[in-house]
Amino acid sequence: MKVLFVNGCIRGASSRTLGLCRAALEEIEAKYPGCQVEELVLDQETDLAPLRSDTLALRAELEEAGTFDHPMFRYARQFAGADLVVLGAPYWEYQFPALVRCYLEHISVGGVTFTYGEDGRPHGLCKAGRLLYITTAGGPILDRNCGFDYVKTLCGQMLQIPSIQWVGAECLDVWGEDVAARLAQAETSLRETVRSWD
Numbered sequence: 001m002k003v004l005f006v007n008g009c010i011r012g013a014s015s016r017t018l019g020l021c022r023a024a025l026e027e028i029e030a031k032y033p034g035c036q037v038e039e040l041v042l043d044q045e046t047d048l049a050p051l052r053s054d055t056l057a058l059r060a061e062l063e064e065a066g067t068f069d070h071p072m073f074r075y076a077r078q079f080a081g082a083d084l085v086v087l088g089a090p091y092w093e094y095q096f097p098a099l100v101r102c103y104l105e106h107i108s109v110g111g112v113t114f115t116y117g118e119d120g121r122p123h124g125l126c127k128a129g130r131l132l133y134i135t136t137a138g139g140p141i142l143d144r145n146c147g148f149d150y151v152k153t154l155c156g157q158m159l160q161i162p163s164i165q166w167v168g169a170e171c172l173d174v175w176g177e178d179v180a181a182r183l184a185q186a187e188t189s190l191r192e193t194v195r196s197w198d
């Protein structure tokens, strides 16, 4: 079983989101002994850039030819081959860091992660049965997690990953909040979520 951990926790070792991701991965490794965890640290992907006219044209040409061995498709190929995806990202600008958006642009490749059927609708080509999204926010988000809403729409409707869940902690930068308790609660919830999977 291949687990892909997409690490969008830009602050690195001090990231609270990353701490929650590590707990989730620990639980995943306990649940699926022998699983292979591959970690993609977006902050270290120095050539991860938004599509521009030149890269878009090349991508369209290769998509048209059905040729996907070009390095520009490496993120899409890796994503398509994972059985389980863990995506960790802090809540930035009501969503997530731009590097995560950039990554999502690169995995959304017709012919690798999805294809359009004769009905004109997208059909998923990813192996993954689940995606777990982990975030932490400075303020309140439980009533509306725009980052997760977007990931769920893209990965659910277009890539058609059947189960997409999120767990996180909110209000971590609100004065007077018991941050340690909020993180502990999120960690418990994450571990319970993983244990509850079939």
Ligand SMILES: Cc1cc2nc3c(=O)[nH]c(=O)nc-3n(C[C@H](O)[C@H](O)[C@H](O)COP(=O)(O)O)c2cc1C
Pocket (backbone or CB within 6 Å): 009, 010, 011, 014, 015, 016, 017, 018, 089, 090, 091, 092, 093, 094, 095, 136, 137, 138, 139, 140, 172, 173
């Ligand atoms: C660039 C930036 C943008 C942020 N935008 C938001 C936001 O829109 N809403 C919010 O509640 N918190 C926002 N925050 C606060 C973070 O969500 C919060 O501190 C989070 O726990 C950081 O996660 P980390 O410890 O994993 O880096 C922002 C923080 C940064 C650095």
